[in-house]
Amino acid sequence: MTLLLPLLAFVFASLLVAGAALALAPAPAGTIERRLGEVIDGSFAEPVEGSERGYLKALIPAFKRIGSIAPKAPSEMGKLQQRLVAAGYRQPEALVIFLGVRVTLALAAFALMSFPIVVRRPNLPLALAVCGFTYVLSGMVLARKAKARQHRIRLGLPDALDLLVVSVEAGLGLDQAIQRVASELHNAHPDLCDELRLINLELRAGKPRAEALHNLGERTGVDDVQSLVAMLVQTDKFGTSVAQSLRVHSETLRTKRRQRAEEAAAKTGVKMVFPLVFCIFPAVWVVTIGPAAIKFVEVIAPMATAK
Numbered sequence: 222m223t224l225l226l227p228l229l230a231f232v233f234a235s236l237l238v239a240g241a242a243l244a245l246a247p248a249p250a251g252t253i254e255r256r257l258g259e260v261i262d263g264s265f266a267e268p269v270e271g272s273e274r275g276y277l278k279a280l281i282p283a284f285k286r287i288g289s290i291a292p293k294a295p296s297e298m299g300k301l302q303q304r305l306v307a308a309g310y311r312q313p314e315a316l317v318i319f320l321g322v323r324v325t326l327a328l329a330a331f332a333l334m335s336f337p338i339v340v341r342r343p344n345l346p347l348a349l350a351v352c353g354f355t356y357v358l359s360g361m362v363l364a365r366k367a368k369a370r371q372h373r374i375r376l377g378l379p380d381a382l383d384l385l386v387v388s389v390e391a392g393l394g395l396d397q398a399i400q401r402v403a404s405e406l407h408n409a410h411p412d413l414c415d416e417l418r419l420i421n422l423e424l425r426a427g428k429p430r431a432e433a434l435h436n437l438g439e440r441t442g443v444d445d446v447q448s449l450v451a452m453l454v455q456t457d458k459f460g461t462s463v464a465q466s467l468r469v470h471s472e473t474l475r476t477k478r479r480q481r482a483e484e485a486a487a488k489t490g491v492k493m494v495f496p497l498v499f500c501i502f503p504a505v506w507v508v509t510i511g512p513a514a515i516k517f518v519e520v521i522a523p524m525a526t527a528k
Contacts, residue, residue, distance in 0.1 A: 285314060288321030301360075307442045308367035309412065323359040330355040370412050371443050377410030378445050379478065381417070382471040389464040395453070396424055416441060430457060445474060 298316065305315045312318075331352035335345065381402050388398035403417035416437055423433040431454045438447040449470060456466045 281314075281318060284318045284321030284325065286321070287324050288317035288319070291320045291324045293320070303439075303442070304363055304367050306440050307371060308363055309370055309415075311440075319359075319363065323356055326359055327352045327356040367442075371441060373410070374413045374416070374441055374443050375445055377406065377413040378443075378449070379471070379474055380410065381406060381413055382449070382467060382474060386464060386467045386471060389467060395457075395463055396421065396430070416446075445477070 301319070302316050305311075305319060310319070331348050334348035334351045384402045384405060385398050388401050389395065393401060399417050400421050403414045403421065407414040419440070420433045420437055423436065424430060428436075434450040434453055438450040441447075452466055452470050453463075456463055
């Protein structure tokens with residue numbers, strides 16, 4: 222019985238986290254989104270199964286209600302919204318759902334740590350500490366997802382630039398070249414291609430190209446993408462050659478990638494100090510000095526007992 226209760230608590234927390242992930246996941250594409258996908262590159266999103274859709278319908282309204290009544294600091298809402306967009310959650314209700322998920326997880330952690338059914342002796346300070354840690358942990362997980370997505374976009378940018386240079390030099394305009402890159406590299410770099418598709422949708426909606434490119438830099442938050450956007454805007458403003466500018470920028474980006482790799486290689490020695498000192502050296506000392514220490518104890522022990 223003592224093992225069953227923590228197991229049930231763990232299963233409940235796992236189901237809650239899974240529901241939160243499904244609730245924040247991109248919603249299934251509707252008729253308009255599927256038509257737009259067919260117009261852009263002939264692709265469309267597959268519908269979600271009925272069981273998953275029913276699960277989402279049961280969870281999302283609950284998270285929305287909790288998130289709508291949760292306290293909100295105006296100074297943090299802008300940063301949190303930007304972090305959600307950088308992580309790939311662009312739905313209008315993503316902020317409210319995330320707040321609901323964060324509050325629900327914190328309250329569930331507090332309940333699990335304070336109920337006598339789960340723990341023998343409830344400790345209110347410990348329960349409050351676990352509640353605060355869970356509240357902060359959800360923001361850390363979101364920040365890590367945003368950072369991972371930015372890293373994937375940064376890795377896919379050189380391939381996109383190479384194909385963009387080839388497309389522009391072949392005679393395509395910049396808008397058509399961006400659309401071509403988004404359709405060709407969708408399987409290899411889906412995150413970057415989704416952002417490029419949004420540029421095409423904004424251009425078709427009537428936004429100026431400079432504004433659409435600036436929105437790309439703000440959505441991703443990647444410094445390489447922001448420098449590419451600044452270069453394209455300046456090229457469009459001054460009327461210089463787009464292909465030549467892209468080729469120069471591509472070479473600069475490769476140089477930056479090589480410098481980042483050299484920097485990471487230089488940091489390897491410093492990062493290996495901790496595992497060497499605390500993990501490898503103790504084992505080496507036990508293997509090398511251990512037999513001598515045992516022999517020393519065997520020799521000294523009779524002499525000490527004889528005295």
